[in-house]
Amino acid sequence: MKKNLILMIVTVLFIGGSSASAKNLWAYLTYATFNSPEGPYVETYLSIAGNSVKWIKQADGKYIATVNVLMTFKDKNDIKAFKKYELKSNEVTDTANLNFQFIDQQRFQLANGTYNFQIQLTDKNKTAPALPYNQTMIIDFPTDKPSMSGVEMIQSFSKAEKVTALSKSGYNLVPNIYNFYNGVDAKLGFYTELYGLDKAIAQGQMFLLSYYIECFENNLKLNEFAKSKKEAPKPVNVLLADINIKDLATGNYNLVVEARNSSNEVLLSKKVFFQRTNPNATYTLTQIASTDIQGTFAEKFKYADSLKEFISSTYPISTGYEKDFIMYQLKKADLQTLQKYFFSFWQQRSSSEPEKAWQAYNAQVNIAQANFATKIKKGYQTDRGRVYLQYGPPNAREGHYAEPNTYPYEIWQYYTLNNSQRNKRFVFYSPDMVTADFILLHSDAIGEQYEPRWKVALRNKMNAPVDISETQVVSVWGDYSEDAWDLPTSNL
Numbered sequence: 001m002k003k004n005l006i007l008m009i010v011t012v013l014f015i016g017g018s019s020a021s022a023k024n025l026w027a028y029l030t031y032a033t034f035n036s037p038e039g040p041y042v043e044t045y046l047s048i049a050g051n052s053v054k055w056i057k058q059a060d061g062k063y064i065a066t067v068n069v070l071m072t073f074k075d076k077n078d079i080k081a082f083k084k085y086e087l088k089s090n091e092v093t094d095t096a097n098l099n100f101q102f103i104d105q106q107r108f109q110l111a112n113g114t115y116n117f118q119i120q121l122t123d124k125n126k127t128a129p130a131l132p133y134n135q136t137m138i139i140d141f142p143t144d145k146p147s148m149s150g151v152e153m154i155q156s157f158s159k160a161e162k163v164t165a166l167s168k169s170g171y172n173l174v175p176n177i178y179n180f181y182n183g184v185d186a187k188l189g190f191y192t193e194l195y196g197l198d199k200a201i202a203q204g205q206m207f208l209l210s211y212y213i214e215c216f217e218n219n220l221k222l223n224e225f226a227k228s229k230k231e232a233p234k235p236v237n238v239l240l241a242d243i244n245i246k247d248l249a250t251g252n253y254n255l256v257v258e259a260r261n262s263s264n265e266v267l268l269s270k271k272v273f274f275q276r277t278n279p280n281a282t283y284t285l286t287q288i289a290s291t292d293i294q295g296t297f298a299e300k301f302k303y304a305d306s307l308k309e310f311i312s313s314t315y316p317i318s319t320g321y322e323k324d325f326i327m328y329q330l331k332k333a334d335l336q337t338l339q340k341y342f343f344s345f346w347q348q349r350s351s352s353e354p355e356k357a358w359q360a361y362n363a364q365v366n367i368a369q370a371n372f373a374t375k376i377k378k379g380y381q382t383d384r385g386r387v388y389l390q391y392g393p394p395n396a397r398e399g400h401y402a403e404p405n406t407y408p409y410e411i412w413q414y415y416t417l418n419n420s421q422r423n424k425r426f427v428f429y430s431p432d433m434v435t436a437d438f439i440l441l442h443s444d445a446i447g448e449q450y451e452p453r454w455k456v457a458l459r460n461k462m463n464a465p466v467d468i469s470e471t472q473v474v475s476v477w478g479d480y481s482e483d484a485w486d487l488p489t490s491n492l
Contacts, residue, residue: 025067025123026052028101028177029133032150034168035141035195042108042137043152043166044071045175046119048087050098054125055089062091065102066124073108073137074116081108086124103177105166112139146200148268149193151257153179156189157240169193169238179274181245188213189242192257194268197233201261206230208260211241215319216252216273216447217390219418220348222319249281251320252447271420273446276320283325291340297355298343307338310358313365313380314345316389364389374437383440384410384428391417394426406458407431410438417445427454 026049033042048067055063066089072082089102117137120130141147153176160167173191181188194209201207212226225243239257253276258269293299301307308330315326322345333341346354368388369379379385388394394412401408409429417424424445428438442454451457 025049025121025126025128027067027121029119030153030175030177030179031117031137032152033137033139033141034149034193035147039109040112040139040141042073042110042117042139043150044104044106044108044119045152045177046087046104046106047101047177048089048104048121050089050092050100050102053089053123055092055095055098056125058091062093063095064091065089068122068124068130069104070118070120070130071106071108072118073110074118075113080113080115081110083108101177103175105175107166110139112141114138141195143196146194146196146259146268148195148257148259148270151190151192151255151270151272153177153255153272153274154189154191157191169240171240179272181274181276183278183280185276186244186246187242188245188255188274190255190257190272191238191240192270194237194239194259196235197237197259197267198235200267201233205233205262207233207262207267208264209237209239209257210260211239211243211255211257213243213245213248214254214256214271216254216418217319218317218349219254220319221256222248222253245276245278247281248276248278249283249320249324250277250279251275251323275447278320281321281324283321283329285329285337287321288337288340288344291344293339293343296343297358298339301339301342302335304333304335304338307335307342308333310362311338311342311345313378314361316380316386317361318345361389372438374435376435377437382437384438387412387426387440407460408436408438409441409458414445421445427458429458431460 028047029044031042031044033040035041046069048065050065053065053067055065057063067087068084069087070082070084073080083106087102087104092098115137117135118132120132122128122130152173155174155176157171157173160170160172163170164172166172168191171191176189190211197207207230208228209231210226210228212221212223214221225245225248227241227243231237237259243255252273254271254273256269256271259267261267301310311330312326315323318326325341330338342358343354346358350357365380367379368382368385371379372382372385372388373379374382380389391414395415396413397410399408399410400406407429409427412426412428414421414424414426416422425443426440426445426448427442429441430436430438440449441457442451443449
């Protein structure tokens with residue numbers, strides 16, 4: 001029986017103001033679930049921005065910052081685990097340059113189940129209120145079938161000379177808390193554990209352990225960033241590996257780890273979202289030089305200008321490399337190059353029927369044009385058009401265009417996004433009354449614009465906020481943004 005487990009277990013939680021200079025402190029937290037002979041556990045990785053906390057001078061002339069941390073795991077109303085402690089920074093001699101983070105790692109032994117996790121952070125040396133954050137965490141390691149730990153992104157690792165409570169499989173791992181990699185990051189390192197494959201695979205047989213990078217927007221596998229190896233199943237199979245991302249273009253991606261049996265059935269699979277910016281990686285025309293377009297639908301396009309427009313319209317669903325081609329190489333490309341690129345683009349998305357895939361997408365482009373075009377932008381160039389083309393029509397859409405205290409805005413809701421995210425929303429607003437262009441202000445979807453101050457920004461029409469960390473507004477007559485966020489109602 002085919003078992004396909006695809007879970008986004010490692011989650012990035014943003015805690016704090018929208019700027020490190022805000023009144024509140026600025027922090028990131030990730031977590032991963034693991035299993036052990038003593039039972040399942042959750043490992044948390046917390047990072048505090050050094051320039052968002054208050055540093056106190058010590059007797060020796062050095063400075064220390066202290067953050068009070070409270071982590072709680074509840075099963076309904078019962079507290080199953082908690083830790084309350086002071087997180088102290090390393091000592092620094094100069095507070096002029098605080099552009100760094102200090103990191104904390106904790107481990108909680110917990111049984112299988114669904115937990116309400118809450119973390120509260122306060123700067124010990126400030127009078128600001130605690131910053132609470134809630135997240136549902138699921139621990140699921142069944143004994144009767146294979147399972148997989150979270151995928152922990154790591155900066156580096158070393159052999160553990162002395163095994164500690166935080167060592168894993170004989171290694172000390174330095175976690176990479178952020179899901180962002182810049183141009184100087186040449187490798188993407190990670191660690192994960194696979195449990196119980198020896199019970200699901202016949203004795204003497206091997207399984208294929210693969211890990212690769214795929215485009216977040218369309219789940220397109222990037223074969224040049226893929227590795228695999230055969231392994232013998234064990235009670236615990238450990239994977240500590242890295243992928244060279246030197247030539248990975250700017251974009252949103254998933255790291256995918258999966259195990260397949262000899263029948264090529266997926267036994268276990270996990271995905272972790274990450275972002276990459278890399279100005280040095282560019283699309284090279286040699287990637288399509290060998291593409292044969294003879295007798296294909298791409299030959300039907302005889303005018304370069306028309307083909308350039310069709311290619312431009314694919315920007316919302318393009319990979320990082322493809323976006324690079326559209327932005328920097330499209331204008332100067334000749335007709336044959338355009339034909340090869342266009343055919344290659346749609347062949348990757350539908351090898352059997354690339355023309356039908358293009359026609360279906362172009363129909364959606366026309367809908368975006370009819371609904372979202374402005375005086376200065378085509379439909380696919382607007383934020384609403386981009387979201388529509390990337391994710392499809394929303395399940396619910398609510399618009400408020402004449403509230404007395406807010407800019408015109410719309411809130412879209414998707415019940416399912418990319419087959420992995422549930423109940424995600426997008427807030428668009430129009431601060432420019434002339435063009436009526438609705439800009440994406442905030443979304444709780446992975447990889448999208450996140451603005452905790454979105455309610456405040458909607459009110460900027462009437463009120464200029466004083467504190468950049470402010471996220472709440474006082475309810476006034478005629479403002480339905482809170483209700484619209486909780487329950488958008490109408491369909492597109």
